[in-house]
Amino acid sequence: AQSVAQPEDQVNVAEGNPLTVKCTYSVSGNPYLFWYVQYPNRGLQFLLKYITGDNLVKGSYGFEAEFNKSQTSFHLKKPSALVSDSALYFCAVRALGGSQGNLIFGKGTKLSVKP
């Protein structure tokens, strides 16, 4: 069965420091991986995706993620965190079988960036 794990409930970072939000996945076959961000009382906003190709994917708002097949990981990174990056971050993998379109989400990681 496909699954996504986000091992950290919360990540605390000082503004200007690099940030990493971890994600590991379990899926048979080639994964389609996504990162989304959710602000309070809002829906999820797409940040970036990995489908195929270059393992380093660049996305919105200066975020990037590195696909590592051997470690089955897709960690989200940003070189210099902003206070406005504080939000809830979700990693997701496309489900295989069935509709082959719906996403399986991790439980989320709360990112807190302090001034």
Place this chain on the structure above:
Amino acid sequence: GAGVSQSPRYKVAKRGQDVALRCDPISGHVSLFWYQQALGQGPEFLTYFQNEAQLDKSGLPSDRFFAERPEGSVSTLKIQRTQQEDSAVYLCASSSSGIGNQPQHFGDGTRLSIL
């Protein structure tokens, strides 16, 4: 509008009442998804439409949940005889692709509270 629109934003109902939640996807998007997000959790898949066809309803928790998209655009999620465990945020997402390689664009959700 440019994004996915959901209404109402908030819905309070008494246990046993029926509710209907509306989703207006991005114009031209083929795929439409419904997810349920419990407090402190990631979204969980409910059902998927490609145009007007409901291709996957494996995530619907019971036969009290029903979704339709009769003309391939607007969708309605109906919950009959609501129960307290139905309290959650219901998210709708649409995508231009039916094969899962394009991001899903989410609405802001409907927060359902069952008293």
